[in-house]
Amino acid sequence: MGKILQAVWSFVTSRNVAIVLLIVVTCMLAVGAFLPNPVFLTDEQKIEMKIANPSLYWLGERFNSQSLASGRVFGFIGIFLILSTALCSIDRLITKKRAKAGALFAFPDATSQKGIKKSFQNIHVSALEGYGREWFKKQKWKVTVQGETSCKTIVGSRGNAGFWGSIFFHFILITALMGLVIYYFGSYRATLGFTEGQSYRLEKDRLVHILEEPVWGLSLPDAEVGLVKQYSIYAEDEPLYPIEHVAVFRVYEFKKNRSWDKEVRINDPLVIDGKTFLLQRGGFSGKIVLKNSDGVVVFDTFVALRNKRGTADDVTIEGENIHMEVSFYPDFIKKGTRYETKSLQVRNPFYWVKAYRGDTLFFDKLVPLNVETKAGEYLLGLPEIRRWVEIELVGEPGIGFFFIVSFVGLIGVFARVIDPDERIYIILEEMKSNVEMTTYTYSKHFAGLIEDKRNEMVTYIEERVG
Amino acid sequence: MSYFSPCLSSLPSGMRKYYGGMADRLLIICVLSFSLLSCAGETVELKNAVTAYNKMLTEALAKPDENIMEYFTSNNELSRIGAYILRLETEKKLMVSELLELQFLSTSTSEEGKTATVNTSERWTYHYVDNKTREKITEEEAIAYENTYHLLKESGHWVVDRIDVTEK
Numbered sequence: 001m002g003k004i005l006q007a008v009w010s011f012v013t014s015r016n017v018a019i020v021l022l023i024v025v026t027c028m029l030a031v032g033a034f035l036p037n038p039v040f041l042t043d044e045q046k047i048e049m050k051i052a053n054p055s056l057y058w059l060g061e062r063f064n065s066q067s068l069a070s071g072r073v074f075g076f077i078g079i080f081l082i083l084s085t086a087l088c089s090i091d092r093l094i095t096k097k098r099a100k101a102g103a104l105f106a107f108p109d110a111t112s113q114k115g116i117k118k119s120f121q122n123i124h125v126s127a128l129e130g131y132g133r134e135w136f137k138k139q140k141w142k143v144t145v146q147g148e149t150s151c152k153t154i155v156g157s158r159g160n161a162g163f164w165g166s167i168f169f170h171f172i173l174i175t176a177l178m179g180l181v182i183y184y185f186g187s188y189r190a191t192l193g194f195t196e197g198q199s200y201r202l203e204k205d206r207l208v209h210i211l212e213e214p215v216w217g218l219s220l221p222d223a224e225v226g227l228v229k230q231y232s233i234y235a236e237d238e239p240l241y242p243i244e245h246v247a248v249f250r251v252y253e254f255k256k257n258r259s260w261d262k263e264v265r266i267n268d269p270l271v272i273d274g275k276t277f278l279l280q281r282g283g284f285s286g287k288i289v290l291k292n293s294d295g296v297v298v299f300d301t302f303v304a305l306r307n308k309r310g311t312a313d314d315v316t317i318e319g320e321n322i323h324m325e326v327s328f329y330p331d332f333i334k335k336g337t338r339y340e341t342k343s344l345q346v347r348n349p350f351y352w353v354k355a356y357r358g359d360t361l362f363f364d365k366l367v368p369l370n371v372e373t374k375a376g377e378y379l380l381g382l383p384e385i386r387r388w389v390e391i392e393l394v395g396e397p398g399i400g401f402f403f404i405v406s407f408v409g410l411i412g413v414f415a416r417v418i419d420p421d422e423r424i425y426i427i428l429e430e431m432k433s434n435v436e437m438t439t440y441t442y443s444k445h446f447a448g449l450i451e452d453k454r455n456e457m458v459t460y461i462e463e464r465v466g
Numbered sequence: 467m468s469y470f471s472p473c474l475s476s477l478p479s480g481m482r483k484y485y486g487g488m489a490d491r492l493l494i495i496c497v498l499s500f501s502l503l504s505c506a507g508e509t510v511e512l513k514n515a516v517t518a519y520n521k522m523l524t525e526a527l528a529k530p531d532e533n534i535m536e537y538f539t540s541n542n543e544l545s546r547i548g549a550y551i552l553r554l555e556t557e558k559k560l561m562v563s564e565l566l567e568l569q570f571l572s573t574s575t576s577e578e579g580k581t582a583t584v585n586t587s588e589r590w591t592y593h594y595v596d597n598k599t600r601e602k603i604t605e606e607e608a609i610a611y612e613n614t615y616h617l618l619k620e621s622g623h624w625v626v627d628r629i630d631v632t633e634k
Contacts, residue, residue, distance in 0.1 A: 347525070
C-alpha cells in the first residue's frame with residue numbers, strides 16, 4: 001500500500017510528467033493550428049470543402065485548436081497541472097524539512113561522487129576545518145559540520161533563497177493556473193445583432209447566440225444600445241476590400257442616466273459598464289414588403305443579408321409557403337448576362353429576387369431599390385436598405401491575471417538561477433602522520449560550475465596550509 | 467522654476483541649475499510631444515469626418531435619403547442636402563456619384579477646439595438616373611473641386627456644417 005501511495009505521489013509531483021503533458025498540449029495545439037476551423041469559413045466555403053476534402057473538413061471540425069482548447073482533455077490537463085504543481089510544492093517543503101533534520105549529509109543521488117583526495121602533513125583537522133570555513137564564509141555559503149575531532153564532514157551549501165524562489169514560482173504557477181480555471185468557468189461570448197436605427201435594452205433574450213456562458217450566469221449592463229450608423233471605407237483601387245469598418249452606437253445607461261455615442265472600430269470596442277462588445281461582422285439589411293392581391297401586408301420586415309459579404313440571403317414566408325432568394329447589388333453593373341456589384345457602396349442599388357411558392361418559381365427579376373413590382377399575385381416592395389452589424393460580448397476573466405501573475409512568477413525563477421542549490425562536502429580524516437581531505441560536490445543544475453568552485457576551494461586551503 | 471519635483475530645492479545651487487534646466491527641457495519635450503500627438507489625433511478625426519461625410523453623401527444621393535447624413539452633418543447642412551435631394555426628386559432623377567480622389571490639403575482647428583476647417587482637393591464623376599427605373603439619363607461627367615469644409619464639434623464628434631466649393 002505504502003509503495004503504491006509512494007508511486008502515485010511520485011507520479012503526481014513529477015516534473016517530467018508535467019513536461020510531457022505540456023509537450024502533449026503544445027503538439028495538439030500545433031496540429032490543431034494547421035487544420036481549418038469551419039467557424040471561420042463562409043457557408044459557401046464550408047460546402048466547397050465538404051465536397052472537395054471531406055476528411056480534412058471532418059478533422060478540422062473536431063480537432064481545430066479552438067475546439068481542442070475548450071475540450072475535456074485540455075480541461076483535465078489544466079486541472080492535473082494545478083494539482084501537480086501544488087503537490088510538488090508540498091513535496092519540496094517536505095524534502096527541505098528532511099534536509100534540515102540531517103539528511104543534508106547523506107549524499108544525494110545526483111552527487112558526482114568523484115572525490116578529490118588531498119593529503120596534508122603536520123596539521124590538525126581543526127585547522128583545515130577553519131580554512132574550509134573561511135572559504136565558505138567568503139563565498140557566503142552556509143556551513144554545517146558533523147563528526148568527531150578525528151573525522152569530520154563539513155558541508156558548505158547555498159541555494160536557500162533559490163529554494164524559496166522555486167517555492168514562490170510554484171505557488172505563483174498555482175495562482176496563475178487558477179486564472180485559467182476562472183477563465184475556463186467564467187468566460188463568456190455572446191452575439192447581438194443591430195440594424196441601423198434599431199435600439200433596445202440589453203437583455204439576455206436579445207442575444208442571438210450564446211457561445212459561452214459563465215457557470216454563475218451571464219449579466220448584461222443595464223443600458224439601451226442603438227446602432228446609429230454603420231459605414232466602411234474601402235481601398236481606392238480595391239473597392240470590394242474594406243480598410244475600415246465603423247459602427248456608431250448610441251448608449252443610454254439607466255443607472256447613470258447618461259447617453260453617449262461611440263464610434264466602434266475593429267480594434268476599438270464598445271465598453272459599457274466594464275463589459276466589452278467587439279465589432280464582429282455586418283452586411284446589408286433590406287426591408288422587404290409583400291402585399292397579397294387584397295393589398296394586405298403579409299410580410300414587412302428588415303432582413304439581415306448574411307451571405308456573400310452581407311449581400312445575399314434566403315427568406316421564407318411560412319404562412320404563404322413562399323421562399324425567396326434575395327441578392328442585393330449596392331453598386332449594380334451587368335457583365336454580359338451576369339449581375340455584379342462594382343463596389344460595396346450604395347450608389348446604384350438593385351435587388352435580384354427569385355421567389356418560389358413550394359417548388360415553383362413565380363418571380364425572377366432585377367428590382368431597383370424603392371420600387372414596387374408585381375410578383376405573381378403579390379406586390380413586392382423593397383423600399384429601404386440599411387446595414388446590420390453583429391457585436392460580440394466577450395469576457396475572458398482570469399486571462400489578464402494569468403499573464404501578470406506568470407510574469408511575477410519569473411522573479412522566483414530568477415532567484416532560483418542566481419542562487420542555485422549547490423553543496424561542497426569536505427571529509428577530513430586524521431591518519432597516523434597526516435590528514436586526508438576528500439571533497440565531493442553536488443549541484444542540481446550547474447554541475448560544471450561547481451567543479452570550478454571546488455578547485456578554487458581546494459587551492460585556497462592548499463595555499464593557506466602553505 | 468521647474469514644475470518638476472520640489473526636492474530640487476534641496477540640491478546645491480549648481481546641481482539645481484543643471485537638473486532644473488534638464489527638468490525644464492524634459493517638460494518642454496513632454497508638452498510638445500503631447501501637443502503633437504493631440505494635434506495628430508485631431509487631424510485624423512477631422513479627416514475621418516470629411517471622408518465619412520463624402521461617403522455617406524454618395525449614398526444619400528443615390529438612395530435618396532438625406533437622413534442617413536444625420537450623424538455626419540449639422541442641421542444646416544442636413545437641410546441643404548435635403549433640399550438638393552428634393553430638387554432632384556421633383557426632376558424625377560437621382561444622382562449617382564463616385565469620389566475618385568480625395569486629397570487633404572490642410573486642416574485647422576479653432577483655439578477652443580469647437581470649430582475646424584479642412585481644405586481638400588477632390589475629383590468626382592457623376593451621372594443622373596431615372597428615380598424609378600434607375601436607368602441612366604445623362605452621360606458620365608467628371609469634375610474637380612477645391613473645397614473648404616467647415617466643421618463643428620457636436621456631441622463629442624465632428625460634423626460638417628458648411629462647404630465652400632470652388633470648381634477647378
